[in-house]
Amino acid sequence: MDVYGLFGARGLLPGVSERAIAALGLTEMEALEAIAEATTVESGLRAIGILPGTGGAPYRNRLMYRPPALSAPITTILPAGYQGDPAGASTATDLLFLAPAIPRVSGFNLTKGRNVRLIGGRIDYNPGTGSRAIQWAGISESIFIEGVAVNLIRRPSDAFSAGGGAGLYPDVYLQNCWCNGLRGENATLHPDFFQLSYPIRNFYSHKTTFTTNYQGFFLAAQSAITGNLVIDESNAYCLDNTAADSGYASAYWFSDSVDQWNNTSHKIVCRKIYVAPGTDRTVRDRVTIYAPGYPDGRGVLSSDEQGQFVWYPDLYPRLSDGRGNPAKFREGTPPGGDYCRENDVGSGYGSPGYR
Template sequence: MPMLGGSTIRIKPTEAIIAPAFNDGDSKEQILTALENAGVIRPPAVPYRNRLLFSPPALSNPITVNLPTGFQGDPAGSSTSTDILFIAPGVPRISGFNLTKGRNVRQIGGRVDYNPGSGSRAMQWAGISESVFIEGIAINLIRRPSDAFSAGGGGSLRPDVYLQNCWCNGLRGENAGLHPDFFQLSYPLRNLFSYKTTFTTNYQGFFVPPQSEITGDIHIIKSNAYCLDNTAENSGYGSAYWFSDTVDQWNNTSHKIICRDIYVAPGTDRTVRDRISIYAPGYEDGRGVLSADDGGSFVWYPDLYPRLSDGRGNPAKFREGTPPGGDYCMETDVGVGYNSPGYR
């Protein structure tokens, strides 16, 4: 204890001093909250429980780009050896974003009211060598049908992709035409880290089957989807979360899928079982087992555990309805003027 003039100075410890002593995320949150409430440590500006799970990878001498409201392509000087920091404008963007190369690339905040004359994706970042970090972005798909986000590598490139605290409305598709997604896996990647996402769709949402190579794992934590009724023929069973196309595809891959705190509002004439697709042995139609517990109805795939899990030693459960505390990502909390709450 520090001494001054023979007197002891009592310094209240900070979270930064105490937090590294704990490992488990939930336990850390509970312990730190209890210590804050008891006055043992000084509470930070943003409570631990309100912060985001994944922090952005470091950038090295990045190219900084102030985004226009219109179309954005590769900035001058970009390559698979250059880091790029994109700064969103103070008004919504209206056009697409097609990035085809970069090492570590990042955008935090911004809104896209996607209404271009052509194109089918609001944000498509491909050919990235190390990491993609997207946080705090709101996308309203005015032009339909369109994907919201697509990201990954290409050739031998396998980046980590982070999609965090993002919101989307306006996903539209049909079985006979295009199949827009909230996140479309079209390129190879190492790991997908997704945390706190909310989207509304009348067809598909997270489409992450290994059509392109996945060398790491898939993490989707705290995500909720609103599925609207779809009157197009044979289009009522679009999947909000879709992880494999065929049993053979499942058998020929080994990446883990971690899904935790997933909620699906399935539409007026569907259940959550209609909105999850994993084609695997024992689930040839892609649909899991509809069950219920104290938390309500959920669908799960008991035979796929532990490859499909909640990341905490339990099978993954996709729950019907909406999160008890409200949407994981609110439109009003992201977009133009976004300030990150920080990271755990």
């Protein structure tokens, strides 16, 4: 969209930018981004708060993705313990899960559903068996998880794993989610913040924060990806790992081999990604993409006025920031603090609304 053509021709752009910066604390770039996604002058003004909006929060705090609509969903109030498929669930039924007011302690395993939604809730994961706090498979259309806090007590465990099955390729949404306690304790279990174990169409993530001494987003195409991968505003804290046979792994992992990269075509969009790499590592050690020109999976360590970052210049435009530039994975923490804070999600969560 031509931002200047839309607003400038009507004399609105200078005034909008000034008021947005002064009254709402937005940077000029944030104001322009908000306006650029608008389809009308009115919606652009609403997006940055000049006119009253519907999100209930400033533009910068709203989420990128609205939950897909549900049709006559089976509604289930989650127990504190284990949750499996609700009665009547199938790949033709929508499922709505309501989080309890107290933290859950056990696993959440689905094997079927059409559009599935969970907003809010906390999991202090400490089951007798199992290795994933949330494992949803066999979903046919969409998976929407927002505002969930996961504290992994029993370890090693994954926080989230979700997708489809044979002939099923859902869109997966993961936003405003926080996790602590990802621990690799042996060579056979590889804990992840999100583990891609099942076929998907698109993966959309916005505002996530996690702490790990092992892995984080594991989005290597071990299962089919028919659409694209998008991670926007995510930061990871990587801890030193002294456990036997644990080694060091990556917070953001996108390809297992050069052959895998060559035999897939999905695009990867990564924007505003920050990695605190640990005491004896750099951000280069915490991102992995095995691709032509990168036989060890590690990118190029560079720096600019904002500090160090790792990037893969030869993989652009397939790997990008979605705005016409190569993706950069920055070392450190976001300038404004964590993208998702523990106290802002979990039990009693209320969504800030959507852009």
